[in-house]
Amino acid sequence: MSVLHVEGVAKAFGGRRVLRDVSFTVEAGEVVGLVGANGAGKSTLGDVVAGTYAPDAGRMTVLGHAYAPLSAHDARHLGVGRVEQLIRIDPSLTVARAVLRGTELADAPEPRVRARARAVLAEIGLDLDPDALVADVPRFVHGLVEAARVLAEDTKLIVMDEVSASLTPGEVQGLHAVARRLRDEGRGVLYISHRLPEMLEVVDRVLVLREGRIALDAPAAELDPARLVVATLDGALPRPATPVRIPTARPAPDDASTTTTRPQPSADVALEVRNLRVAGTATGLDLRLRRGEVLGLTGRRRSGLREIAGALTGEIPAQCDGVTVGGEDRPVPTAAGSAALRLEAYRPDDDAYGVDPGATIARTLTDEEWGRPSDLRSEIASLRGVIDTVHRMNVATLSIKTVFGALSGGDQHKLALARWLAAHDGDVVVVHEPTRGLDARSRREVRTLLDEATAHGRSVVVVSVDPDELTECCDRIGVVTDGRVDEWLDTHEMTAVDIRARILAAA
Numbered sequence: 001m002s003v004l005h006v007e008g009v010a011k012a013f014g015g016r017r018v019l020r021d022v023s024f025t026v027e028a029g030e031v032v033g034l035v036g037a038n039g040a041g042k043s044t045l046g047d048v049v050a051g052t053y054a055p056d057a058g059r060m061t062v063l064g065h066a067y068a069p070l071s072a073h074d075a076r077h078l079g080v081g082r083v084e085q086l087i088r089i090d091p092s093l094t095v096a097r098a099v100l101r102g103t104e105l106a107d108a109p110e111p112r113v114r115a116r117a118r119a120v121l122a123e124i125g126l127d128l129d130p131d132a133l134v135a136d137v138p139r140f141v142h143g144l145v146e147a148a149r150v151l152a153e154d155t156k157l158i159v160m161d162e163v164s165a166s167l168t169p170g171e172v173q174g175l176h177a178v179a180r181r182l183r184d185e186g187r188g189v190l191y192i193s194h195r196l197p198e199m200l201e202v203v204d205r206v207l208v209l210r211e212g213r214i215a216l217d218a219p220a221a222e223l224d225p226a227r228l229v230v231a232t233l234d235g236a237l238p239r240p241a242t243p244v245r246i247p248t249a250r251p252a253p254d255d256a257s258t259t260t261t262r263p264q265p266s267a268d269v270a271l272e273v274r275n276l277r278v279a280g281t282a283t284g285l286d287l288r289l290r291r292g293e294v295l296g297l298t299g300r301r302r303s304g305l306r307e308i309a310g311a312l313t314g315e316i317p318a319q320c321d322g323v324t325v326g327g328e329d330r331p332v333p334t335a336a337g338s339a340a341l342r343l344e345a346y347r348p349d350d351d352a353y354g355v356d357p358g359a360t361i362a363r364t365l366t367d368e369e370w371g372r373p374s375d376l377r378s379e380i381a382s383l384r385g386v387i388d389t390v391h392r393m394n395v396a397t398l399s400i401k402t403v404f405g406a407l408s409g410g411d412q413h414k415l416a417l418a419r420w421l422a423a424h425d426g427d428v429v430v431v432h433e434p435t436r437g438l439d440a441r442s443r444r445e446v447r448t449l450l451d452e453a454t455a456h457g458r459s460v461v462v463v464s465v466d467p468d469e470l471t472e473c474c475d476r477i478g479v480v481t482d483g484r485v486d487e488w489l490d491t492h493e494m495t496a497v498d499i500r501a502r503i504l505a506a507a
């Protein structure tokens with residue numbers, strides 16, 4: 001029997017018809033992937049299914065019964081739950097209480113709650129202390145705490161919206177263990193993701209949402225990531241033997257067996273840091289970044305990656321034996337608690353990207369008073385620049401007067417990154433997860449942004465846990481273990497397939 005049946009669902013925001021006529025089913029014991037370009041309406045569909053929004057038209061059933069939830073709370077009572085990546089869980093709860101807050105154990109005595117939560121966490125391989133406060137758990141792991149919660153609850157269908165986006169490969173395995181467990185229990189899962197290779201490892205079937213409709217509904221066994229990318233953009237699946245090409249502003253390798261097409265960086269050294277040490281973690285990292293190079297750093301959650309990234313930006317005190325910037329030696333700080341470096345950094349998980357969600361796209365990208373009398377010529381030029389960026393980045397909007405906060409998550413991210421790169425002109429910058437939550441075409445555009453920055457002689461350190469992102473964006477990749485990098489993987493010399501395999505094996 002179908003756990004969920006959706007028929008003819010439509011949803012519009014103002015003049016924008018996001019869902020036009022969406023119909024699909026999720027069977028009992030089935031994990032169904034939902035993919036689509038940024039702004040295609042995946043989260044909106046997840047919100048309709050999970051009761052956050054009422055549809056404008058159409059009907060739904062859960063286990064054969066009419067289903068029209070009045071709210072997310074109501075939906076949970078009717079058997080439908082939702083897990084989001086960037087959910088805010090009450091920080092004063094313990095992890096154990098957070099996991100069990102929707103169950104009959106919610107008010108049970110501490111020892112029972114702790115024991116049950118420990119069992120659930122162990123089941124998905126989540127290495128968290130049940131007594132730890134949610135406030136002390138990294139934000140990107142909250143999605144996994146939520147996944148543990150749905151496992152403990154009695155929901156029949158679970159919407160997982162981009163939960164894996166910032167998870168390490170090991171944590172993704174934990175999430176997939178939850179999805180498989182839910183499937184084995186005869187429940188249904190709607191799994192939304194842009195990380196296609198890993199999504200295809202766990203789903204039984206894939207739905208492609210495009211132009212407000214389900215453009216493709218196919219068994220996962222018949223799909224591969226490259227063909228799925230084309231289906232999300234074109235709506236149709238190319239035949240297996242057909243070479244696929246992702247429409248983009250510039251040529252790029254579509255075959256994962258090829259090496260990178262990024263231009264080789266110059267031989268000049270932009271930054272050299274010798275024996276970088278962070279108390280308690282790094283045993284000593286040697287970092288050498290060439291002019292125009294994009295260097296990737298990755299690693300497990302407790303590998304020292306976070307500390308090294310923090311040391312590069314001065315947020316975490318660190319020591320080193322020497323720093324050379326653009327060929328010149330810099331004084332090395334010796335006092336405990338001092339910063340070794342102060343590189344500027346972009347982080348997509350900064351709250352609201354540091355921009356006002358109520359400001360228009362135009363204002364966000366120009367930072368100028370919208371409507372304030374100014375030189376007409378410069379105003380036209382700056383608005384042309386905004387329109388050009390919105391077009392180039394394929395932002396799904398009807399107007400540059402749309403408020404930033406109403407854009408889809410991916411569209412917000414790519415505009416925020418473009419804005420940040422334009423506003424920060426450091427020769428060496430740190431960029432965290434530059435393509436997180438982006439569709440294939442947008443990932444390419446972000447790579448173009450990085451290539452433009454490096455073509456002008458800038459150098460970039462990319463910090464990421466996504467092997468595909470690292471392979472796509474970087475010239476060299478270092479896997480951090482015990483606070484150091486033993487070997488750098490060169491994307492000019494290795495195929496994408498080999499690099500991915502090496503990162504997964506090491507991280």
Ligand SMILES: Nc1ncnc2c1ncn2[C@@H]1O[C@H](COP(=O)(O)OP(=O)(O)OP(=O)(O)O)[C@@H](O)[C@H]1O
Binds near residue numbers: 039
């Ligand atoms: N509350 C809202 N008000 C106005 N417009 C909205 C609202 N929520 C979503 N939209 C619009 O609906 C469209 C679809 O957004 P949605 O977040 O569902 O896309 P998505 O497929 O999940 O994208 P992404 O992959 O970037 O997360 C976007 O153009 C967005 O601007």
